[in-house]
Structure formats: structure tokens, C-alpha cells
Amino acid sequence: MPHPAIAKDQVAVVTGGASGIGFAAAKRFLQAGMKVAIADLNADHLARAAELLAHVAGGGADDVLAKETDVAKPDQLEALRAAVTARFGDVDVVMNNAGIEPPSTALGPREAYERILSVNLWGVIHGSQIFAPDMIARGRPGLIINTGSKQGITTPPRNPAYNVSKAGVKAYTEALAHELRTTEGCAVTPHLLIPGFVFTALTARGRSEKPAGAWTAEQTVDFMLARLEDGDFYILCPDNDVPRSLDERRIAWAAGDIIDNRPALSRWHPAWADRFRAFVEGK
Incomplete structure (x- = not known):
């Protein structure tokens, strides 16, 4: 059975909803008979997305x-x-989904860190804190x-500002899950969506055709909905290149850096490359 919150005449809010995973999620929610609000930055893109979504809405x-x-602005x-409750x-x-990915290095630029954290992390925190209290009270x-x-x-050792923002989303959502499950009378459940390689405007990088290894946004959302039915908190998505088994080995190795006191990010350290490869192969 679908999650009980995803049902006819229920209301969904999706940030970053004008394209990519957010748009695909909004479409699926509408197909389930819900009423949907999408939020994004570009008014023209929003208007076009709303027009397309209206065609699938009951x-x-x-x-x-x-x-x-x-x-980024609470x-x-x-x-x-206020607009959603007045309308629906x-x-x-x-679905706190809005995200950006300007380039960064460990040493800067500062502006990239400030903008990425304000959208990717603070956007999640703001969205949760602003919407959750009324949802819990019901x-x-x-x-x-x-x-x-x-x-x-x-x-991984690329775009550390993005990594920091998404590590924060993981830690925050875990804390939110614990807090809500220990709140008397609360029937709201948080979940962490962990996409694989998804072909969206954020990941296209000038490409017009989906790479063979990537999933579509629709595949990712369909996987998410299936895992929500089973109550998964960590919705770890595969793609056409990376199965869950490989993700599990990569995640376990990353944790092992701390446990075994290896060099930071040893998976990418030339002295540890062969050992990581053997670990992945189960040797």
C-alpha cells in the first residue's frame, strides 16, 4: 500500500519543483490525486512547469x-x-529538494560555500522547521x-562545499527522525532521499542526452515511492552503473577510514587504491 500521506486530496509541497527530481515527484503526487505546490526560483520555469503539471492533475x-x-530565506x-494553506x-x-552545485575547493571561494549551504542545508532546515509543527499537531x-x-x-574529493551541505542534510534528517519518533502523538516521518546518478539540469553539465549510466528523475522518484511504502528512512538509490552492493562497499570503506585510522579519503589515495579495489571485490 502507498504511504498514507500520499493519497487523493492530500497536499504536497515540493521545493526545487520546476525541474528534475522535484518536478518528477510533483507529477507522481498529482497522479496519486494530490494537490501540489511547487517552489523554485525562476518565475518563467515555474510557470512552464505548472502548465505541464496541470495536464496530469485530476x-x-x-x-x-x-x-x-x-x-535560503525563511x-x-x-x-x-501561508499560500499553500490558504489555497489547499x-x-x-x-519534499525539501531544492539544491545547487556551484564549483568549490577546500579553500574557496567563500561565496560558493555560503550560497550552497544557504540553499542545500538551510533550505532543508527552514522547510522542516516551518512546515513540521502544524503537521505534527494534526x-x-x-x-x-x-x-x-x-x-x-x-x-569524494570534488566540490567539498556541496559535500559539506549534503553531509549536513544527512545529520539533520537523522536528528529530525529521532526527535519526531520520540514526540508523543506524532505521525510524521522524515526520510532521507539519496539519489544515484540522475540526469537533471544540475548534473547535465552541457550534455543534451542522458548518459547510459544515469537514471531519469522519474526512475528515481518511482524508486523513492516504493521504498517509502516499505518505510525506509535511508532511500539509497542505485543507477544504471552502480548497484546497491557497490554503494554499500563504498560507504563501508568510508567509515573504515575512521575505524582503521587510514588516510583521509583513502579510497582516492594512490597508496590505498589496490586495497580499496580488493575490498570492493570481497578479497
Whole structure:
């Protein structure tokens, strides 16, 4: 059975909803009979996304709300919450999905860190803190889905600002899950979406065709919905190149750096490359 929060006439809010995983999620929620609000930054992209989504909504455009929102600014998320409740009523599902990925190194630029953290991490924190209290008070099943990344778990040596933001999303969502499950009468469950290689505007990097190894946003969302039915907190998505078994070995090796006191990010250290390869192969 689908998660009880995903049902006809329920209300979902999706940030970063004008494209990619957010748009695919909004589409699936509408196909389930829900009313959906999408939030994003570009008004033209939002309007086009809302137009496309209206075609799959049971109630047409009446079931879709699009609102330009910068998730880095809590007052704009407060305005989003007010607009959604005025239009549709109480919120059942919040998907804190908005994300950006400008380049960075460990030493800068500072502006990249500030912007990435304000959107990728603070956007998740703001969205959870602004929507969750009313959802909890209702005592009804609800969902908070926060979009993380495998880069926030294995932290590869590229774009560390992005890694830091997604590591923060993981830690925050874990803490939120513990807090809500120990809150009396709370029926809201948080979940951490951990996409694999997904072909979206964020990952295209100038490519117009999906690489063979990537999943589509729709595949990722369908996997997410299936795992939500089973109650998974960590929704670890594979793709066409990397099965779950390989992800598990990579994650275990990353944890082993601390346990075995190996060099930082030893998976990418030339002196440890052969040992990592043997570990992956189970030798």
C-alpha cells in the first residue's frame, strides 16, 4: 500500500519543483490525486512547469500552485506555507529538494560555500522547521522527504562545499527522525532521499542526452515511492552503473577510514587504491 500521506486530496509541497527530481515527484503526487505546490526560483520555469503539471492533475490547474521561493530565506518559506494553506489547506507531504552545485575547493571561494549551504542545508532546515509543527499537531500521517546525496556520505574529493551541505542534510534528517519518533502523538516521518546518478539540469553539465549510466528523475522518484511504502528512512538509490552492493562497499570503506585510522579519503589515495579495489571485490 502507498504511504498514507500520499493519497487523493492530500497536499504536497515540493521545493526545487520546476525541474528534475522535484518536478518528477510533483507529477507522481498529482497522479496519486494530490494537490501540489511547487517552489523554485525562476518565475518563467515555474510557470512552464505548472502548465505541464496541470495536464496530469485530476483537477487541472486548480490542483497546482507555483510560487517563486528562495529556500535560503525563511520568510519566503513562511510565505509559501501561508499560500499553500490558504489555497489547499493543511500540508501532508513536504519534499525539501531544492539544491545547487556551484564549483568549490577546500579553500574557496567563500561565496560558493555560503550560497550552497544557504540553499542545500538551510533550505532543508527552514522547510522542516516551518512546515513540521502544524503537521505534527494534526496527529495525522505525514511525510518530510529531504534530498541528500551519496557525496554527503562518502565525501569524494570534488566540490567539498556541496559535500559539506549534503553531509549536513544527512545529520539533520537523522536528528529530525529521532526527535519526531520520540514526540508523543506524532505521525510524521522524515526520510532521507539519496539519489544515484540522475540526469537533471544540475548534473547535465552541457550534455543534451542522458548518459547510459544515469537514471531519469522519474526512475528515481518511482524508486523513492516504493521504498517509502516499505518505510525506509535511508532511500539509497542505485543507477544504471552502480548497484546497491557497490554503494554499500563504498560507504563501508568510508567509515573504515575512521575505524582503521587510514588516510583521509583513502579510497582516492594512490597508496590505498589496490586495497580499496580488493575490498570492493570481497578479497
